[in-house]
Amino acid sequence: MTDATMADMAASGGQELKTSDGRSLKAALKASQSVERRRAFLLVLPLLALLVASFIIPIGQLVTRSVYNPEVASYLPETSSALSGWNGEGVPDEEVFAALAADMVVGAENRTIGRVAARINREMPGTRSMIMGLSRSAEELQPPYREAFLADDEGWGEQALWRFLKRETRIITPAYYLIATDLEYNAEGEIVQRPENYQVYRTLFWRTAWMSLTITALCVLLGYPIAHLLATQPLRIANILMILVLLPFWTSLLVRTSSWIVLLQQQGVINDMLVWLGVVTDSGRLRMIYNKTGTIIAMTHILLPFMILPLYSVMKTIPPSYMRAARSLGATQTYAFTRVYLPLTIPGLAAGVLLVFILAIGYYITPALVGGDSGIFISNLIASNMQSSLANLKLGAALATILLVLVMLFYFVFNKLIGVDRLKFG
Amino acid sequence: MLRKMLLASAATVVVTAATPALTQDADSLTIVSWGGAYERSQQLAYYEPFTEETGVEILQESESANGLAGIRSQVEAGNVSWDVVDLLQSDAQRACDEGLLEVIDPAEWLADGDDGTPPEEDFIENTMGDCFIPQILYATMFAYNTEAFPDGGPQTVEDIWDLEAFPGTRALQRIPQKNLEWALLADGVEPDQVYEVLATEEGQDQAFAKLDEIRDSVIWWEEGAQPPQLLADQEAVIATAYNGRIFDAQMNEDQPFEIMWDHQMFEVDGWVIPVGNEDELDTIKEFIRFSTDTQRLADQAQYIAYGPARNSSASKVSTFEGTDIEMAPHMPTNPENLETAIAFDVQFWADYGDALEERFNAWLAQ
Numbered sequence: 001m002t003d004a005t006m007a008d009m010a011a012s013g014g015q016e017l018k019t020s021d022g023r024s025l026k027a028a029l030k031a032s033q034s035v036e037r038r039r040a041f042l043l044v045l046p047l048l049a050l051l052v053a054s055f056i057i058p059i060g061q062l063v064t065r066s067v068y069n070p071e072v073a074s075y076l077p078e079t080s081s082a083l084s085g086w087n088g089e090g091v092p093d094e095e096v097f098a099a100l101a102a103d104m105v106v107g108a109e110n111r112t113i114g115r116v117a118a119r120i121n122r123e124m125p126g127t128r129s130m131i132m133g134l135s136r137s138a139e140e141l142q143p144p145y146r147e148a149f150l151a152d153d154e155g156w157g158e159q160a161l162w163r164f165l166k167r168e169t170r171i172i173t174p175a176y177y178l179i180a181t182d183l184e185y186n187a188e189g190e191i192v193q194r195p196e197n198y199q200v201y202r203t204l205f206w207r208t209a210w211m212s213l214t215i216t217a218l219c220v221l222l223g224y225p226i227a228h229l230l231a232t233q234p235l236r237i238a239n240i241l242m243i244l245v246l247l248p249f250w251t252s253l254l255v256r257t258s259s260w261i262v263l264l265q266q267q268g269v270i271n272d273m274l275v276w277l278g279v280v281t282d283s284g285r286l287r288m289i290y291n292k293t294g295t296i297i298a299m300t301h302i303l304l305p306f307m308i309l310p311l312y313s314v315m316k317t318i319p320p321s322y323m324r325a326a327r328s329l330g331a332t333q334t335y336a337f338t339r340v341y342l343p344l345t346i347p348g349l350a351a352g353v354l355l356v357f358i359l360a361i362g363y364y365i366t367p368a369l370v371g372g373d374s375g376i377f378i379s380n381l382i383a384s385n386m387q388s389s390l391a392n393l394k395l396g397a398a399l400a401t402i403l404l405v406l407v408m409l410f411y412f413v414f415n416k417l418i419g420v421d422r423l424k425f426g
Numbered sequence: 427m428l429r430k431m432l433l434a435s436a437a438t439v440v441v442t443a444a445t446p447a448l449t450q451d452a453d454s455l456t457i458v459s460w461g462g463a464y465e466r467s468q469q470l471a472y473y474e475p476f477t478e479e480t481g482v483e484i485l486q487e488s489e490s491a492n493g494l495a496g497i498r499s500q501v502e503a504g505n506v507s508w509d510v511v512d513l514l515q516s517d518a519q520r521a522c523d524e525g526l527l528e529v530i531d532p533a534e535w536l537a538d539g540d541d542g543t544p545p546e547e548d549f550i551e552n553t554m555g556d557c558f559i560p561q562i563l564y565a566t567m568f569a570y571n572t573e574a575f576p577d578g579g580p581q582t583v584e585d586i587w588d589l590e591a592f593p594g595t596r597a598l599q600r601i602p603q604k605n606l607e608w609a610l611l612a613d614g615v616e617p618d619q620v621y622e623v624l625a626t627e628e629g630q631d632q633a634f635a636k637l638d639e640i641r642d643s644v645i646w647w648e649e650g651a652q653p654p655q656l657l658a659d660q661e662a663v664i665a666t667a668y669n670g671r672i673f674d675a676q677m678n679e680d681q682p683f684e685i686m687w688d689h690q691m692f693e694v695d696g697w698v699i700p701v702g703n704e705d706e707l708d709t710i711k712e713f714i715r716f717s718t719d720t721q722r723l724a725d726q727a728q729y730i731a732y733g734p735a736r737n738s739s740a741s742k743v744s745t746f747e748g749t750d751i752e753m754a755p756h757m758p759t760n761p762e763n764l765e766t767a768i769a770f771d772v773q774f775w776a777d778y779g780d781a782l783e784e785r786f787n788a789w790l791a792q
Contacts, residue, residue: 114523125781126625129773132523197634198781200788207791265661266595290645373600373646373790381787387495389520389780 059404066397069173071119072165075112076103080169088166091157097145104138115390122391123175123184124164130155160187176398201399204378205406211296211377212360218300219307219356220349227311227348232320242312249305257366260298264289264370290372298366303359307352314348314424351423354414358407378403452709454483458496459512461488463674467729468512472717479716482709494521497700501526506702509710515772516603516779518558518698523776527557528699528707535559535711539738540720548720548736550759552769553694559718560696560735562726565669565758565767566604567690569653572682574663582688586664587612587640594663597656600646602786603775604666604691607768609636611689617766621774630782634789646790657683673731673756677746687763693770694735733759 017025073080078099086092107113113135121128130153134141141148149156167189168175178184178191182199186192193199226245230238248256263269271285280286288294318341326336364379371380378399385396414420457473459465465488473484487508489496494517500506513521521527530536532554536545546554553560568586570579580592586608598605607620613636615623623629645662647653653667654675669690675681697718699710716722723734724742731753734740743753754760758767775782 111525114525118520118523121777122780125778128523128777198785198788200784200791203788203791265659267659267661368648373644376790384783387492388783390498390524392780392783393495393498 072168108135180398223307231315292375294370295375306355310351311348347424455509471726522557537719560694562732565690597662597665602782606633609633731756733757
């Protein structure tokens with residue numbers, strides 16, 4: 001209801017409510033509430049500022065970086081405009097080469113040419129030294145430039161290079177997203193699959209997803225009975241059990257991961273025991289680490305408390321009489337569990353699944369340490385790209401953005417299926 | 427990699443927290459290095475004598491594992507708190523290409539050798555970069571645990587691929603660099619043609635096919651501290667490693683390790699100067715001149731088994747600190763160890779690194 005209609009009603013009624021000092025009640029209420037509102041806003045302001053500074057701005061930068069492509073457009077401006085007149089067939093004419101020579105002189109002076117070289121080299125390996133080599137002597141180039149370039153390196157006569165440059169004159173590019181999904185432009189500018197021996201990112205996204213699901217499922221299988229035990233034992237025992245759950249939770253992630261290395265490696269405790277028991281021979285020791293198995297075992301252990309705690313908090317609130325009532329009405333143990341107990345624990349179970357899955361999908365340290373070759377996650381490739389050349393940094397940003405979108409999608413679907421407002425986190 | 431990430435997050439905090447206090451203060455220099463025994467050797471050989479002579483305090487940060495990303499973000503933000511950074515030559519090349527580093531004029535920045543050789547000629551050939559002043563030369567090579575091979579360990583790169591004669595797990599670094607070179611060498615490619623072959627599609631296929639032969643016996647390491655540990659636990663019987671790490675384990679932990687110098691790959695590590703510290707440039711130049719002269723480089727070698735980057739320093743290398751163990755035979759630059767050595771080609775990897783890293787990751791993920 002708008003202010004105008006309120007005023008109309010008050011006027012037509014002819015009996016506007018007033019406070020004792022004669023002000024309109026509505027205005028007085030609004031004034032007192034606005035103070036409250038301002039105070040509340042001031043209270044959340046630090047958090048808001050933190051969120052903007054540490055979360056929204058960096059993510060914004062990440063997304064911007066993943067598509068921003070100034071190398072050719074901004075650092076080779078003359079070449080870009082000269083290329084707009086080229087029809088894309090054969091090798092461009094003297095005008096384009098002259099423009100490139102001029103851009104090279106400026107680029108060498110401003111030291112921006114290296115970024116251009118890195119960008120082009122990312123998709124055409126080997127071109128970096130060709131470009132950097134020429135830029136050192138760019139000032140000495142004499143017309144006709146086309147001949148001069150070709151004399152320096154015949155790579156300048158490649159049609160593919162010029163088509164690539166022409167395509168790269170756009171300041172926004174999807175190129176990094178293409179690589180991040182194992183696609184690329186071919187010489188004709190069409191989007192195609194990358195050669196098979198370069199396809200890696202889709203595999204890793206897929207692996208990250210299914211391994212995270214496996215870890216979540218294992219956490220449910222292991223965590224559910226423990227949480228039930230915790231919730232139903234007498235307080236004294238439950239407290240001791242709770243400490244056993246919490247102690248690892250409070251222990252450093254690195255310590256826990258390293259302990260798993262000690263336990264699982266081929267010369268480790270478990271293998272030693274199996275050899276001693278005669279289950280495996282000394283030469284046939286099991287490889288349980290530096291592969292998928294290692295990642296799954298270590299991460300399940302590390303993430304288990306995130307499943308147990310929400311489950312426990314929900315189970316604690318379920319009166320034991322419900323199950324007894326179900327049994328007394330003739331339900332079997334299984335029936336009573338599936339129809340009474342399980343549905344009541346769904347808010348905790350769903351919260352645990354959400355927590356564990358989302359934590360798992362972005363996990364970095366544990367897969368890096370125990371993942372070997374087959375057990376690493378997409379986050380490990382994001383990290384290595386972030387530490388590498390400028391072009392790879394942008395690829396890393398694209399991969400991270402895709403991961404973010406996937407997590408948000410998962411959250412959306414999860415919300416549709418379960419309803420996030422029903423969750424109980426503890 | 428793990429350490430890189432931890433450092434990355436730590437670096438952000440350090441950068442934001444420490445910046446206002448540290449800039450514009452020529453009474454001190456912030457020098458970034460790798461931590462551990464290596465940074466200690468720099469502290470003893472360079473930092474402490476420099477402070478003694480000039481009164482300039484050296485603030486140490488062990489962030490080099492995150493050096494390239496750190497310099498990039500500081501320069502982009504226009505807020506550079508690192509004065510001098512210790513980087514690998516390959517990372518220095520990338521940063522230099524991106525315009526993040528001061529260009530070095532050797533004649534202006536560096537001292538002549540103590541025999542009067544100008545710096546351009548005194549430093550080992552091909553190690554000086556446009557923005558890069560080499561300090562030490564280190565080797566990556568194969569090492570093995572002698573307990574695993576009572577009848578003698580592998581002697582050549584071909585032996586590494588011989589799973590019958592030398593059974594057991596190999597630990598290799600999880601990067602394509604060097605592994606692909608060794609694969610080609612083991613496949614009979616002539617040492618002087620390795621990079622030529624590796625630049626071709628067929629050469630790359632050949633290298634990956636050769637790696638396939640031992641793949642089931644390989645575990646992959648990421649941190650320099652891992653290989654000595656893996657060898658000590660006999661989790662791997664042969665490992666690629668940095669020579670300084672193996673030397674350290676031999677000397678300080680009495681580990682039964684042996685270095686196989688055949689086809690060792692050596693590369694240099696050195697100083698770079700991020701752009702954006704013009705006010706302090708004089709002090710920085712003074713430090714660089716001081717720390718890279720003949721005597722200092724030779725001094726560093728008594729604390730760690732990495733070879734000095736100047737030819738004129740070689741004859742001055744003495745014994746390992748507190749012992750009478752001659753350092754020379756443990757140096758990658760020792761003539762005997764250099765016989766079949768391969769110079770790691772930074773330019774090649776600057777060109778093909780992005781592509782080969784991707785292909786390597788794809789190969790690992792299969």
